Amino acid sequence: MLFSLSCRSVPLHSYADIHKANRKMKSPSQRKAVKAPTIKDLAKHVGVHISTVSRSLNPETRNLIGSDMVKKVLAAADELGYVPNSMASALRKGQSRTIGIVIPDLMNPIFPPFIRGIQDTLEEAGYTAFIANSDGNKDSEQLIVQKMKARIVDGLIMASAVFKNDPAIRECTKKDIPVVLINRDIEDENISAVVNDDRHGIFEAVKHLAELGHTRIAHVAGPQTTYTGLVRYRAFVEAMQTGDLIFDEYLINFAHGYSVQAGEKAFSQILDQKMDFSAVIAANDQLALGVLDSLAKAGKRCPKDLSLVGFNDMPLVDRINPPLTTLRIQHYEMGAQAARILLEELDNPKLPTRTMMLKPKLMVRKSTTKNKDH
């Protein structure tokens, strides 16, 4: 009953708090209905015991029952429109065939493909998912996990894991409910994860720019509190220190969030330094859009005055002006993999955890071009 999976306001952790939050709940309605037939009705209709019906209905135990009996039961089920009550079954079996997905925000375009990948994979295994939005809030994330557990989810896929010391995750590992991280790896717990190979992506971007003759490359980094922000930043530094590139830490600035505005602000500050550089790699597409805005305000143009590479390949960035060179992440496939791993761990809890890394693909478009000063 205490249920609300997405929480944006005040952090609430105690049991009492949860109930307080729900006090405005409406009173239950007595909906009169043609109440759904139960297994009992079915049994009566066929003239056998309910356990016979149960066994006939379950493919795993069907072999225990005479095939003509099975046929009769199935026919009756069809006739009455019987649908088993999965709550009852879940209660009895102690597993709900439900998993929880925690993401920061469904409206962020990178998440729908993740989720679709998860859902499609889960569905084949007869599982369903609850989706909750944490809005990047550590506290609400913890509350969500609590509520997910109330729903007795069999497992969890988290895309919003805070980088380190995530209490929500600890909560799960403690109770031994399997968790798979997606898009974020965490190193202080023993948990499986599916991540994009950010390092590879950044190296690809740098290589691409280097081949175009760029040597002085700036980086609008993401918040270093996020996995992607940190990993891409580190990869950038590493990549720039190889080959004939000129690494200059003053060409790096950190955005305060993954928004267009944050990108614009961060890049403006780089621009204000009046330093020499001919290309920039943004930690994601949103930031890249901000770079574009900042550039426009400075009266400069992309790619003529500056080459730009994004990260994510969000929908429509191939049609903006100029079409953005960026790294395409296998979002859907990552979701599917995460689901697969979770399913396996559900099946065999003693399985060792693993981290799977999928490579992104550089989509070369019009926002990058040869360095003319070269």
Place this chain on the structure above:
Amino acid sequence: MLFSLSCRSVPLHSYADIHKANRKMKSPSQRKAVKAPTIKDLAKHVGVHISTVSRSLNPETRNLIGSDMVKKVLAAADELGYVPNSMASALRKGQSRTIGIVIPDLMNPIFPPFIRGIQDTLEEAGYTAFIANSDGNKDSEQLIVQKMKARIVDGLIMASAVFKNDPAIRECTKKDIPVVLINRDIEDENISAVVNDDRHGIFEAVKHLAELGHTRIAHVAGPQTTYTGLVRYRAFVEAMQTGDLIFDEYLINFAHGYSVQAGEKAFSQILDQKMDFSAVIAANDQLALGVLDSLAKAGKRCPKDLSLVGFNDMPLVDRINPPLTTLRIQHYEMGAQAARILLEELDNPKLPTRTMMLKPKLMVRKSTTKNKDH
């Protein structure tokens, strides 16, 4: 220092930190399954009967219990980390505080805001949602509804209702489980719906173009098997037959789906007729993108040679080339309204059904301009 520039209020995490954390990591075998405490454990811990605990926990029945008792129980619940098993409660109460959402495809960018609106509203009432994708398939939709009912959802919000004679919907009304339609109204059943005012939107678009001097306007219509496709088409015809506009049915062509490709094909066929027109309204943004592609292939340019209006205001269409004039739908608000209506019907099953219409807003951008031939 540049680095500090990026800090939020949260501390930075470096790899060094992580390794440090790693070293003191517990071995995986230490993960013990501590099975969640039940109400029984709680009762034992406090030394009272489970029904006392149940009553103390539930705000509705809490008044029946001594306030010091309540306090003790709550404290114990907190201490043990007790989270009630909502399956058990659902089973007992015959109501799950869960609702189902059926959409064609989560990856279609118009749906996430719908869902977020629904989720946020539901959350306040202590409800959660299951989301299922029907991929526009009538059969899978019906299957989904069946599964949802197995999950004992208390109600349903459907965005994928086939326009007419939807068996899935009939199934629900038959069983008296409340349904709210979103983005699609249905005429042969008595069901509440929340829709965008498509007619208003099309009229706004036509008016806008008329004011720019366009008189011959084409329409790339959506599939007439969909609610939006049909309603927008009809509105277009109606709008064109008022004022000084020149209506010509040969300037209308129907796309076979809501995809870019379908839009391109449909518009190419209009173009092939070599007729005179200076503007086009596409039934949605995807189709509008197709129009842009078709136009480019024909060596013409927007808005110089043709003004274009889309529908939906998808993310980033304001940044494509040219920024698309389109109609912004209140997706999030529609979702919230649908949830509100469902909640009310859940609360009071005898409530008369209603249809709510939200007005879209014309976002004038660069894809429309004055008709120079005028």
Place this chain on the structure above:
DNA sequence: TTGAAAGCGCTAACAG
């Protein structure tokens, strides 16, 4: 104000 007891619908031993 609290306790006892009866299930919600289903599954899984254990018998026959």
Place this chain on the structure above:
DNA sequence: CTGTTAGCGCTTTCAA
């Protein structure tokens, strides 16, 4: 092969 029985964890009469 099929029936009996005992719950899963919780809510809710009905008693006390």
